[in-house]
Amino acid sequence: MIFSLQGIVQELTPTYAVINVNGVGYYTGISLMTSQKLVLNKETFLFIQQIIREDAHLLFGFHTRLEKEMFNLLISVNGVGAVSALILLSTLTLEEIASAILSGNGALIQKAKGIGTKTAERIIVDLKDKVQKFGDAEGNISSxxxxxxxxxxxxxxxxxxxxxxxxxxxxxxxxxxxxxxxxxxxxxxxxxxx
Structure with missing residues (x-):
């Protein structure tokens, strides 16, 4: 299982990056948050979540461990796939996502393209107890x-x-x-x- 990658940013778009590690290019899906932290042709370090499906081995890269944790929480919700989770991470900050879940603000979660009312409600119900580590009841985010x-x-x-x-x-x-x-x-x- 690939846990992290350290190498040169060979290609960079808002949705994916190719990280060249000793001559091997790893295609990794990324959020806008991570994309903004990367610089083309410069060395980088990404935390990786590897998802193995029957038809594909997918890599998703994150600039921080906390972003990776939020991604994993989101994809644990029934009906939220990796692409939807990345779109949500690209639309809202970690603080906004945690705050929306803790306060039950489904409208804010629905701002992410492709996430409807039922999915937003499911995210809130499933993750309310799990995003405490991202903040307290007032929605303040601890480091x-x-x-x-x-x-x-x-x-x-x-x-x-x-x-x-x-x-x-x-x-x-x-x-x-x-x-x-x-x-x-x-x-x-x-x-x-x-």
Missing amino acids: FENNKVKEESLSALEVLGIPKRTSEKIADRILKQIPEITVEELVKQILKNI
Whole structure:
């Protein structure tokens, strides 16, 4: 399974790029968000999602790991294919998508070409609990690093027998106050506040 590609941008359009890795050109579908970060004939690094179908092996490239995660969440929804997910990622920012899902704003999701009312509703229902990592109830987006620190801290506390629900709210409060906190420090702070 291809996880990432590092190479020269050989061809570039708003919807796909060819990444030349040691003489082999990899055709990767991309969103407008990723396309804007790439420069023709310059070195790049992309996170890759490989989708293997009976008739094709497809590669989709993302400038950030967070964009790849959102893509995977979107394609997990019944009726949302890879192309629809890329169109949505090209139409709205990650923040807007997460905020629309959390607030139940189907009209905003429908701005993406090809996504109708039923699909938008399905995206909201299926992903409401899964996009919390992209933001809180107010739709504020936390950074990926904060998220990673939070996840590792909550896992460590679960090993110590502290339920995730108990520590999660405390973790969110502390991360808002001290965004650059380390895993070790966050675990200590949560233990103090329980």
